[in-house]
Amino acid sequence: MLTILEKFDIFGVPIKLKTIKQQEQFKTSQSGVIAIIIMILSLAYFIYVIQLWINGKLIPKVTSSQRMIEYTTYEWEKSEISFTLYDLSSDINPFTLENNIIMPVLVEISGLFVAAKPRILYSTLQVDGDKNVVTIDKGKLVLSQVDGTKEEDQEDIKQYFIFFTKCRPDWIDEGGYCADQQTIDEYFSINHGLLFLSINLQQYNYETLEFDEIKKTQFFAFEESSPFYSQVILQKQQTTIDNGVLLSNLESFEVIKDYEVNTQSVSIKFAQNTIKTKENTKFEFDSLCTFVFRIDNIETNETILMPKLGEVLAQIGSIVNMIMLLKILSNMINTTMLESSILHQIIEIYYPQFKQVEIKKNFFGQVKQVHYKGVEIKLSMFQYKYNQLIELARTKFTFNNLIQELSRVQLVLINQIGMENIKNIFKIEEDLKFFDHDTPNSNCQIQNLASISPEESPQKSDFERFGLFNSEI
Known part of the structure; x- marks a missing residue:
């Protein structure tokens, strides 16, 4: 019975004869030098790759695709959208609550009509005396079909309509007032530089394993005689991250990866004629410039697979195999x-x-x-x-x-x-x-x-x- 079992033994070892020096293998100093070199190179490369992996410097696998979407939302709680007037001709801040010269007005459009009372955006930041900043502190945009069926839990399409107009005493909030007409006329009699639109975008950082905010800015000429209309299309991205060490650990995030702007010249009455209410009431005003914010109906799906321990060891093994050719x-x-x-x-x-x-x-x-x-x-x-x-x-x-x-x-x-x-x-x-x-x-x-x-x-x-x-x- 034992003889039969011995035939199934696949772990047999060869019988080794010793050399004159009582060694089972013939060894030389030359081969010893090569062995030391191999061990040093293998250990050094192992430590090098592990350090790269720990510090997040190994490039992950990233796949990206696009798809058409019919419904999505994007909501923010901090000042991700801002307007800045880089005025090189004057130190006056035209967007203040007191002595207001220019009113940035935000109108929420739901469906095709105004959904809420227009809101005036006053300047909340003055930087170096010549940078006048207006921010949208929080907001929510909705992409949905204007016509057609929607689910019960889906909202109507929501867009933001922002226009800049001269101060209106009947629109200003409590506690504020417009500058006198002479001051307003003198202000518009000279060139006041560029209007910057800045939107904070999110990009995943492979080293910190967090999203970094990147501010992207577009420049627009700011002149009373040249009103314009800009359509700002926010491009949404669904990011799925697998940051597991051994097994998969999937996390999904919705971010704004980019935006594009389409601009054209319009008349000063364009914004007035575009805004509609359900009661057919009209707002009488002249617009210096107009911006419409909406979500693009093309969404990007990005999948980020962070290197796992098995892939790191496989990479080390492949290089070590090359080194082991010295063997x-x-x-x-x-x-x-x-x-x-x-x-x-x-x-x-x-x-x-x-x-x-x-x-x-x-x-x-x-x-x-x-x-x-x-x-x-x-x-x-x-x-x-x-x-x-x-x-x-x-x-x-x-x-x-x-x-x-x-x-x-x-x-x-x-x-x-x-x-x-x-x-x-x-x-x-x-x-x-x-x-x-x-x-x-x-x-x-x-x-x-x-x-x-x-x-x-x-x-x-x-x-x-x-x-x-x-x-x-």
């Missing part, structure tokens, strides 16, 4: 040096004089100098004979030659002592005298396992001398 070179060096050493030992067995030969080789194993008993031998003469002996030793080192040699020894033994005597030799068993009571003589006899010392090896007189040393004969 092939190391194995080739060891194989060549092992073969050279064994062949040289075979030559020494047949020609013991070679034990006194000193051969100096370079790093690549090429013979550079040869000395015999302190006398240098001519390299060309030695190399020719030595190469011949190497080829002969290589032939003797083959498996077939070993079998052939053993068969010849067997034939010699049979002819010299006979088959019956050989059989009797294999029947002889010697007891190991280990304990004192095993034999009167307490000396332990360990003969069967005794190895042959180098002194007991065949003497040089038993073999043919090497041709280079004929002078000694």
Whole structure:
């Protein structure tokens, strides 16, 4: 039964024979240097990639696609949309509640009509005396079909209509007042620079694993004589992030990734004629410029797959495999040096004089100098004979030659002592005298396992001398 089980064992290990140095493998200093280089490079690259991964500097896999949408909303709670007048001609802030000159008016359009009372946006920030900022602190835009069926939980389309007009006393909020007419006329008599539209966009930061706000700004010429109409289309993005270390950990976010602006020249009555109420009431005003904010019906879907531990280890493994190609070179060096050493030992067995030969080789194993008993031998003469002996030793080192040699020894033994005597030799068993009571003589006899010392090896007189040393004969 145990024999049958042994046949199914797939974890068997080879039986290794030790070398003269009691090693199971032949090792060299050259290969040791390569092994150290491999280990240092592998460890250094491992630490380098792990540091990149921890610090979020490995590029994730990002896929992006677009699709048409019929309904979506976008709501913000902070000042993501702002207007700034970069006035280089005057230090006057025209958007203040007191001494107001220009009114930025926000009108919420639901469907096709005004949905709420117009709201005046007053300046909330004065920077360096010449930057006058008006912000939309919070808001909500809705993309929906104007006509057609909607779900019960879906809102009507909602857009923001913002126009800039001269101050109207009947529109100003409580506590505020317009500047006098002379001040207003003097203000508009000179050029006041550019009107900047700034919208905060969101972009995912792979290092901090958070969304960064990026302010994108568009410039518009601000002149009373050149009114314009701009349609600001916010492009929404659905971002899905997988930041799991081992398994997937999906998180979804809705952000504004970009916006585009379409601008055209219009009359000062364009905004007045465009705004409609359900009661058909009209607002009488002249617009300096008009902006309409809406959501684009094309949504971008972005999927970000952050590198996982398995991918990092796979990347390290692929580079380490390239580094481990040095192992092939190391194995080739060891194989060549092992073969050279064994062949040289075979030559020494047949020609013991070679034990006194000193051969100096370079790093690549090429013979550079040869000395015999302190006398240098001519390299060309030695190399020719030595190469011949190497080829002969290589032939003797083959498996077939070993079998052939053993068969010849067997034939010699049979002819010299006979088959019956050989059989009797294999029947002889010697007891190991280990304990004192095993034999009167307490000396332990360990003969069967005794190895042959180098002194007991065949003497040089038993073999043919090497041709280079004929002078000694």
